[in-house]
Amino acid sequence: xxxxxxxxxxxxxxxxxxxxxxxxxxxxxxxxxxxxxxxxxxxxxxxxxxxxxxxxxxxxxxxxxxxxxxxxxxxxxxxxxxxxxxxxxxxxxxxx
Numbered sequence: 001x002x003x004x005x006x007x008x009x010x011x012x013x014x015x016x017x018x019x020x021x022x023x024x025x026x027x028x029x030x031x032x033x034x035x036x037x038x039x040x041x042x043x044x045x046x047x048x049x050x051x052x053x054x055x056x057x058x059x060x061x062x063x064x065x066x067x068x069x070x071x072x073x074x075x076x077x078x079x080x081x082x083x084x085x086x087x088x089x090x091x092x093x094x095x096x
Contacts, residue, residue, distance in 0.1 A: 024089040025049070032087035035079065043092075052091075053079045 019027065028034050034052035038044050044054045056076040080088070 019089060024091065027087050027089055028052075030087070032089055033081055034089050034091065037075065037090055037092050055079045 024032075024034060028049070028051060034049050036044055036048055036052050036054045038054065038056075048054070
């Protein structure tokens with residue numbers, strides 16, 4: 001994994017690539033799973049791709065602090081597929 005400033009998403013991660021919304025829909029159409037990683041259910045209720053699932057992100061109330069370290073965030077991973085070979089696309093509200 002590449003180094004990133006504390007609290008920021010790394011620019012690369014082994015086995016992971018950034019895709020466009022169009023590519024994400026293609027992956028889903030080929031059997032992949034779209035997973036929303038929203039901090040608030042409001043985002044999930046307002047808009048989401050058809051067929052996507054939600055993984056709750058449990059963060060402290062002050063998670064919008066610029067010094068919040070994302071390694072402290074917790075996700076409910078029970079929505080992940082048992083098939084570890086199934087492609088997964090993760091997205092957040094900012095990606096919509």
